[in-house]
Amino acid sequence: MVKITDVARHAGVSPSTVSYALSGKRPISEETRRRIEASIRELGYRPHAGARALASSRSNVLALVVPLRAGIHVPVVMQFAVSVVTAARQHDHDVLLLTQEEGEEGLRRVADTALVDALIVMDVQLHDPRLPLLRALDRPSVLIGFPAGPAGLTCIDLDFKAAGELCVERLAGLGHRVVALVGSPPEVYVRGTAFAQRVVEGFTAAADRGGLASSVHPCEASPAAARRVAEQLLRDQPALTGVVVHNEPVLEPLIDAFEQLGLRVPVDLSVTAICPDELAENVRVPVTSVAIPSTEVGARAVELLMKKLGGTDVPEATLLAPRLTERASTAPRTLTP
Amino acid sequence: MVKITDVARHAGVSPSTVSYALSGKRPISEETRRRIEASIRELGYRPHAGARALASSRSNVLALVVPLRAGIHVPVVMQFAVSVVTAARQHDHDVLLLTQEEGEEGLRRVADTALVDALIVMDVQLHDPRLPLLRALDRPSVLIGFPAGPAGLTCIDLDFKAAGELCVERLAGLGHRVVALVGSPPEVYVRGTAFAQRVVEGFTAAADRGGLASSVHPCEASPAAARRVAEQLLRDQPALTGVVVHNEPVLEPLIDAFEQLGLRVPVDLSVTAICPDELAENVRVPVTSVAIPSTEVGARAVELLMKKLGGTDVPEATLLAPRLTERASTAPRTLTP
DNA sequence: GTCACGCATCGAAACGATTCGACGAACGCT
């Protein structure tokens, strides 16, 4: 293994000069820098990560904690993870993958052993047991999602409440007066996943504000469950003409179910969803939707962390404004007598 | 930060004794060990990862390279990643996440900086450009999938050829004489992804061997493409009664398309698939399938790496035998005159 | 002509573990 002293000797300088040339923390003459760079290339030198971490107390590694629970849409998680890795690399950092399963002990371990410099935690619950720990840790962290008490933490997410509102407002704007929300599986609400509840809040608030009749229906992630919910909706709310779906796996089955029950989309029923664009575009009837900007959230989360690592203050809350894309599943209400 | 010398002083021993007590590399008296453990707990000591890596030239980190290309089923990748992390933790290792995008330079970087001890590479192509590098690297690696020339490498995967055979044999056993394979998107074959081709090989070989008429159809990952393939199959092979699907996103749309074209599954048409169990179970008609054992592959890959790190020799090729689960999508051929 | 200053570089001391060789004590054998 070639080390910094080898480079130094080869370039005719001292090891510290090589280090400074590499880090840029002190001025190095153009001429010397070039000689050093040539030596590095020629010898194929790579700084030893462990030694670097030891001396600088920076590992240049970020921890990413991914959820592996029921009811969360896997592709979104993956897309998010990839965007975190990509963004981290742009700041010369790597990403250590942790599973939720590891729990608080896992967080403490990677933080206390100085294996990572900072942490990104996905799928934060309203009353997440990890919150006190994250506050106490001596390393900065960013949460994806908003817990009940976000004070002292840095959080970022799509503004799900606004997303719920936006869907309703869009439907209201098209003249719909009776709307329903088909939400995530019940267990997601039970365990207090913040984003699911926020959608409900936004949905309900906007409906009330606009004087719409509305109802909310959690739904299991299976076609059969979708079918049941569709049937129930038609029975309980015969005047229903607008549906908001916040449940990826059920989106397509639900539309199928409605059509089999004799409701054409969008002629008889307008559907909007909160889901990844990729999914919305690939349903049989492309669905008007608010995108889940996983890639942007990932990149922004990394930016926030880098700022914190650099000592800059960052806002505690970052809410990404929802953007609604019009597709084929929405239409003005047809006034049938 | 509390360090090993603090623990040593607190326990009244030398730092090296603490180290040996922790690693077990030399015998330590029961009594001393207990005192040391008490001190560790009391002081909350955690060995510094960087220092440890520097001194022992072991980082206890594995690199996992995940694909992010078109045509691969994301949940499988995720499931795999999670199983790797879980297995790695059981051997006291962590996992660094790399994307395919990083390419060879990324592999070289994490290996040469000693950031990781070993590598797991997913989605290996038949003529993968990373192969020479992996051979040359001074760190052990395990590939998920089989390249054209696997000599000198350690590879593991489901035996996709046998899986293709198994599907055909099952259909043949049910009396079907005309079968078709609906495969992955064309680009997957074009870039020479090994597992896709192996399915084709197995499928064709078994069909030929059994004297079945057969055809192979790559298919884009969209419902529309599924529909087109279904139509084409009925046109070109009117006697078709057995279909093997190796294309996750298309499985359900394809069955829908057949039914809309008047073919009932399994009465008129038997369908088998090679896909995750989770998917096979959740189609409207649960599908008889060969599972992709991502979890097992991940765990086994880690075991192999640990053996290699320990200096033990391991077989170059590990092929997991396919297992077919009977579900509702297959039935004996009905002899219509 | 001197003084102060800034630039480029060097030398040495961390950083926090692991590991190798050595050493005293206890033990079993002859």
Added chain:
DNA sequence: AGCGTTCGTCGAATCGTTTCGATGCGTGAC
């Protein structure tokens, strides 16, 4: 009783960087 082992522990060297303070040298101000 003497000798060779084994057991448990210690001390010191080592791993490869970063970083702090010091130093020499050229430069501009007065």
